[in-house]
Amino acid sequence: MLAVENLSVSLPMEGGRVPVLADVSFALARGESVGLVGESGSGKSMTALAIMGLLPPGAATSGRVLFDGRDLLAAAEPELCAIRGRRIGMVFQEPMTALNPLMSIGAQVTEPLRLHLRLGRAEAEARARRLLARVGLAQIDPHRHPHQLSGGQRQRVVIAIALACGPELLIADEPTTALDVTMQAQVLDLLGELAAEQGLALLLITHDLGVVSATAARVMVMYAGRVVEAGGTGAVFAAMAHPYTRALFAASPHEAGGRPAPIPGQVPDPQHRPPGCAFAPRCPRAQRDCVATVPVLSPLPFKGRGLGEGSACGASAASPAPSPPPSPASGRGSHVAACFHPHPAP
Amino acid sequence: MTALLEVAGLVREYALPRRHPFARAPHLRVLHGVDLTVPERGSLGIVGESGSGKSTLARAVLALERPQAGRVALRGRDLFALRAAELRAARRDIQPVFQDPYGSLDPRHSIGRIVAEPIAALEPRTGGGERRERVAAMLHAVGLSPAAADKFPHEFSGGQRQRIAIARALVTRPALIVADEPVSALDVSVQAQVLGLMLDLQAEFGLAWLFISHDLAVVRVITARVAVLYRGRVVEEGPTGAVFDAPRHPYTAALIAAVPRVGQQRRSAVSANGASANDAPVPAEGCAYAPRCAFAAPRCRTERPTLGPAAERRTACHLPL
Numbered sequence: 001m002l003a004v005e006n007l008s009v010s011l012p013m014e015g016g017r018v019p020v021l022a023d024v025s026f027a028l029a030r031g032e033s034v035g036l037v038g039e040s041g042s043g044k045s046m047t048a049l050a051i052m053g054l055l056p057p058g059a060a061t062s063g064r065v066l067f068d069g070r071d072l073l074a075a076a077e078p079e080l081c082a083i084r085g086r087r088i089g090m091v092f093q094e095p096m097t098a099l100n101p102l103m104s105i106g107a108q109v110t111e112p113l114r115l116h117l118r119l120g121r122a123e124a125e126a127r128a129r130r131l132l133a134r135v136g137l138a139q140i141d142p143h144r145h146p147h148q149l150s151g152g153q154r155q156r157v158v159i160a161i162a163l164a165c166g167p168e169l170l171i172a173d174e175p176t177t178a179l180d181v182t183m184q185a186q187v188l189d190l191l192g193e194l195a196a197e198q199g200l201a202l203l204l205i206t207h208d209l210g211v212v213s214a215t216a217a218r219v220m221v222m223y224a225g226r227v228v229e230a231g232g233t234g235a236v237f238a239a240m241a242h243p244y245t246r247a248l249f250a251a252s253p254h255e256a257g258g259r260p261a262p263i264p265g266q267v268p269d270p271q272h273r274p275p276g277c278a279f280a281p282r283c284p285r286a287q288r289d290c291v292a293t294v295p296v297l298s299p300l301p302f303k304g305r306g307l308g309e310g311s312a313c314g315a316s317a318a319s320p321a322p323s324p325p326p327s328p329a330s331g332r333g334s335h336v337a338a339c340f341h342p343h344p345a346p
Numbered sequence: 347m348t349a350l351l352e353v354a355g356l357v358r359e360y361a362l363p364r365r366h367p368f369a370r371a372p373h374l375r376v377l378h379g380v381d382l383t384v385p386e387r388g389s390l391g392i393v394g395e396s397g398s399g400k401s402t403l404a405r406a407v408l409a410l411e412r413p414q415a416g417r418v419a420l421r422g423r424d425l426f427a428l429r430a431a432e433l434r435a436a437r438r439d440i441q442p443v444f445q446d447p448y449g450s451l452d453p454r455h456s457i458g459r460i461v462a463e464p465i466a467a468l469e470p471r472t473g474g475g476e477r478r479e480r481v482a483a484m485l486h487a488v489g490l491s492p493a494a495a496d497k498f499p500h501e502f503s504g505g506q507r508q509r510i511a512i513a514r515a516l517v518t519r520p521a522l523i524v525a526d527e528p529v530s531a532l533d534v535s536v537q538a539q540v541l542g543l544m545l546d547l548q549a550e551f552g553l554a555w556l557f558i559s560h561d562l563a564v565v566r567v568i569t570a571r572v573a574v575l576y577r578g579r580v581v582e583e584g585p586t587g588a589v590f591d592a593p594r595h596p597y598t599a600a601l602i603a604a605v606p607r608v609g610q611q612r613r614s615a616v617s618a619n620g621a622s623a624n625d626a627p628v629p630a631e632g633c634a635y636a637p638r639c640a641f642a643a644p645r646c647r648t649e650r651p652t653l654g655p656a657a658e659r660r661t662a663c664h665l666p667l
């Protein structure tokens with residue numbers, strides 16, 4: 001249903017055009033869910049905005065974003081408008097900016113129903129009440145305004161609005177960060193039900209690895225504008241191959257058990273991305289070859305290179321750095337990583 | 347010995363929209379008599395589901411909103427009984443850090459001005475030189491260079507902005523920081539940095555934290571004790587590790603079971619008897635959690651359980667686990 005093919009995005013900045021996304025590819029079928037994780041600034045929101053045609057002014061794109069066979073990157077604004085909010089729902093990262101402070105929450109959920117689905121007032125209001133109940137707000141009077149709600153309640157209103165028109169695809173950027181675990185579970189359960197009942201496909205952007213593991217069948221780890229590891233969620237977390245994925249895991253308070261370990265250094269901003277593997281300056285496994293060329297996504301484990309399963313390490317002087325065959329479209333669920341020295345499978 | 351912060355019997359109500367212009371505005375009681383203590387240099391975590399009243403509690407402790415009943419005492423002095431000048435002095439001792447690193451810093455002001463803001467507001471007689479020195483010292487303490495003082499918020503990442511918010515909170519050398527979801531908007535790596543910073547600062551400045559978060563793992567890293575809030579009431583309180591490892595209140599147990607972990611199947615949000623999270627009505631009598639509780643007995647529906655007097659561990663439950 002959604003196929004993103006070699007999506008690259010560059011933005012005008014001081015000193016010229018700067019690439020912020022490079023060669024992002026993935027596919028999403030009906031009822032499927034994919035999790036997108038990575039540190040702040042890695043390009044997660046940019047990926048979502050590119051799919052929705054909401055990139056900042058001056059952005060240049062290449063590649064394709066196929067939704068139901070139509071290339072959204074080539075689509076004109078009126079066509080995108082008809083798709084956004086109706087066939088593709090979007091939960092933006094900052095819930096407060098997504099809500100109108102002057103309008104009651106009931107009216108804000110009703111609005112897209114009347115606008116896109118042309119429902120009558122009574123029908124739209126009844127449907128809005130059902131939606132609010134499904135996100136756990138049955139007890140809240142729809143006449144309340146956003147400032148009369150708690151942070152998590154506001155975030156759930158945003159989710160109800162995104163789901164109002166029964167979209168086929170939901171792009172959710174950090175939809176559960178303001179929610180406690182039980183509420184988070186209820187929202188994720190709801191998305192799961194919609195996937196099963198209506199074939200809702202989900203692109204879930206989050207920094208919570210636990211949420212991805214519990215919700216998404218596949219995961220993509222992004223760093224400095226590229227996908228660096230991808231695959232079935234179970235397979236990836238059972239054998240994290242990319243040093244960056246491991247570092248993210250160790251930084252998570254849920255998984256670290258004890259004081260979590262921050263990843264040393266910072267995500268390079270797009271103007272200052274280092275040559276070769278962008279993670280090399282922060283990577284405990286980096287070797288000289290890492291800074292020479294950009295590693296491409298390659299299937300794991302790398303077999304038959306005489307170095308043992310799962311190891312493509314170029315450190316051994318005898319063997320030159322392997323250049324595994326590129327596989328841009330990280331095919332259905334196969335485990336791939338973009339790293340010259342991946343961790344071997346346990 | 348008096349505690350640093352003592353909250354007793356705190357009640358907070360909000361007026362809801364009127365149904366029609368001449369109707370009386372209905373009232374919603376959000377905090378039903380909350381009791382808490384934070385010792386000097388202590389740390390208390392507040393956890394609870396969305397809408398349980400955590401932020402409302404923070405606003406009352408910061409004296410930003412006046413409660414309908416109860417007291418908030420700092421070193422034995424009731425904040426709501428103070429005169430304006432005394433309240434200003436007390437405010438130096440309690441400083442906030444909020445969730446949103448984007449919204450909480452004024453984009454038009456330099457970092458130097460933002461960090462100096464509490465000095466300007468609460469210690470207006472401080473000279474410019476001293477002010478600059480203290481700002482530089484605080485920026486250093488949170489790991490930013492003194493040059494940051496001349497920059498503006500948009501030049502910083504989310505994690506750096508949260509460090510700036512912490513520097514601002516520390517600049518009056520408060521005894522207590524009230525942090526409402528201070529790391530929830532940050533990615534895990536930056537979150538780890540900021541949590542590490544908070545732990546270091548606690549030791550270095552002899553700070554106490556009232557640390558509000560819906561994220562149990564974060565609370566576990568930061569706090570010595572934790573209070574679990576359910577629908578505006580503290581239902582369990584005790585040492586953080588002990589409470590999370592062996593919860594006694596069924597609600598605490600449900601909260602812990604719902605935490606998603608890598609490689610674990612998530613438990614359903616629906617509680618044992620089918621009432622889904624926030625939909626359960628709050629009963630007029632008995633235990634507020636009874637409609638969702640798997641263990642509820644007849645007594646739970648008629649008699650309200652209380653937390654009891656201060657103790658190492660307390661649970662407001664007739665049938666603790």
Ligand SMILES: Nc1ncnc2c1ncn2[C@@H]1O[C@H](COP(=O)(O)OP(=O)(O)OP(=O)(O)O)[C@@H](O)[C@H]1O
Pocket residue numbers: 011013020038039040041042043044045046047056093268269270504533
């Ligand atoms: N409007 C913009 N103009 C120029 N650069 C931008 C703009 N928005 C984002 N960027 C840059 O693009 C890169 C990717 O940003 P993006 O917002 O996609 O990150 P993210 O992974 O969503 O991070 P977060 O977890 O903080 O939301 C970052 O380096 C960011 O600084």
Ligand SMILES: Nc1ncnc2c1ncn2[C@@H]1O[C@H](COP(=O)(O)OP(=O)(O)OP(=O)(O)O)[C@@H](O)[C@H]1O
Pocket residue numbers: 147148149150151152153178179180360361362374376394395396397398399400401402403560
């Ligand atoms: N100004 C207001 N008017 C009416 N009701 C309010 C107002 N502010 C908060 N409430 C209600 O009070 C309750 C407690 O809100 P509060 O913001 O304290 O919750 P919270 O525990 O911080 O939740 P979250 O985790 O979602 O931030 C909620 O049910 C909310 O709807």
Ligand code: SF4
Pocket residue numbers: 242243244277278279280281283284285286287290295338339340341342
């Ligand atoms: S390619 Fe090299 S630098 Fe990059 S993650 Fe792998 S080992 Fe580290």
Ligand SMILES: [Mg+2]
Pocket residue numbers: 044045046093173
């Ligand atoms: Mg983002």
Ligand SMILES: [Mg+2]
Pocket residue numbers: 150151152400401402
């Ligand atoms: Mg809150």
